[in-house]
Amino acid sequence: MTTESDITPSAADRHHPMLKLALELGPLLIFFFANLRGAWLVERFPVLLELGGPLFVATALFMAATVISLIVSKVMLGHLPIMPFVSGIVVVIFGSLSIYLQNETFIKMKPTIVNALFGVSLLGGLAFGKSLLGYVFNAAFQLDSEGWRKLTVRWGIFFLFLAVLNEVIWRNFSDDFWVAFKVWGTMPITIIFTMAQMPLIMKHTVTPAGEAEK
Template sequence: MPTPESDTHPTVEEKHHPMLKMVLEIGPLLVFFFGNLRGEWLAQKFPILTEVGGPLFIATALFMAATVIALIVSKLVFKHLPIMPFVSGVVVLIFGGLGIYLQDETFIKMKPTIINGMFAFLLLGGLFFGKSLLGYVFNAAFQLDDEGWKKLTLRWGLFFIFLAVLNEIVWRNFSDDTWVNFKVWGTMPITILFTLSQMPLIMRHQVPDAAAKGDKAE
C-alpha cells in the first residue's frame, strides 16, 4: 500500500501544466460567481435556464457542469483524479442536484459545510486510528517525516472545521450575494493564508526526496 509520502509526488503532467491545474481548481468557483452575478441576464439570453430557477440555482447548475468538465480534463491531461476535487465534485453534484430539484437553497448553501466537515472527519478520524491521511487528500509536492504529517494533518483537520463553522455563520446570517462573495473571494484567500502559515512546519519536517536524489545520481 502506498504511503502518504509516496503519494505526494506531483505527476509529470502536473509539473508541465501547473497553470492548467490551477485553472481547473479555481475555474468552477469563478463560473459559480459569474452565474450568480449575471443569472438574470443569462436567463434572458438562454430562456431554458429559467426552468432551473433563480440566479443562485442557475449558478449552481453552471457550477456543476464546470466541475464535471474540470474533472474530465484532469483525468485526460493528468491521468488521474485528485482525491479532494473528486470528493468535492461528488458532493457538489448530489447536493446541487437536490437543491435544484427541490428548489431549496439550503442544500446548496450547506454543501461547503458538508465538504469541509467530511474532510475534517476523515483527517482527524485517521489520526485517531494512527493514520496520517493528508498525503492521500493532497497531491502536494513535498515530503515530510511521520511527525510532520501528523502535525500537518491535525492542523488541516481543525482548519476544515473552522471553514465549516464559518460557512454556517455566513449563510445563516447574511444575504445570498454576500455568501457567494464569501464562498468565491473569501474562502480561497483564507485557505492560501493558512497554507502559507504552515510552511515553517513543513520546512522543519521535510525529508530529502529520494526520487530526486536518484535522478541526480543518474
C-alpha cells in the same frame, strides 16, 4: 503510518500545477459570475428560466463546470484528485436537490458537508495511523512522518473551522454575500492559512531518494 512512497507525486502533477489550480478554481469562478449575472444569462438563454432564480442557474452551471473539470483532470493528469472528486460528488448531489426541490439550503450546506467530511476524515485517519493529507498535497512537497502528522492535525481543524464559518455566513447574510464570500473570502483565508504552515513544512521537508542520489 503514511510512507514517503505512498505520497510520491506523479509526473503530470509536477508538470501541470497551474492546470490543477485552474481546474479547482474555475468552477467556483463560474458559480460566482453566473450568480452575479443570473438575470443577464436568463435573458440571453430563456431556457435557463426553467431552473429558477439566479442562484439555481449558477448552481446548474457550477455542477456542469465541476463535472467538466473532473473529466479534464482525468484526461490531462491521468487521475482524479481526492478533494475535488469528493467535493464534485457533493456538488452534483446537493445541487440537483436544490434545483429539483427549489430549495437553496442544499447547495448552501454543500461547503459545510464537504469541509466537515474532510476535517473528520483527516483527524479520524490519524487515529488509524494514516496521515491522509499526504495523498492530497503529494505534488507540492515531501515531509517526514512527524511533519505529515502535525500538518494533518492543523488542516483537520482548519476544515472544521471552514464548515462552521460557512454555516454562520449563509444563515446570517444575503445570498449574494454568501456566494461572494465562498469565492473571494474562503480562498484568501485558505491561502493565508497555507502560507502560515510554511515554517512547519520547511522544518520537516525531506529529499526524495531519487533526487538525493543526484
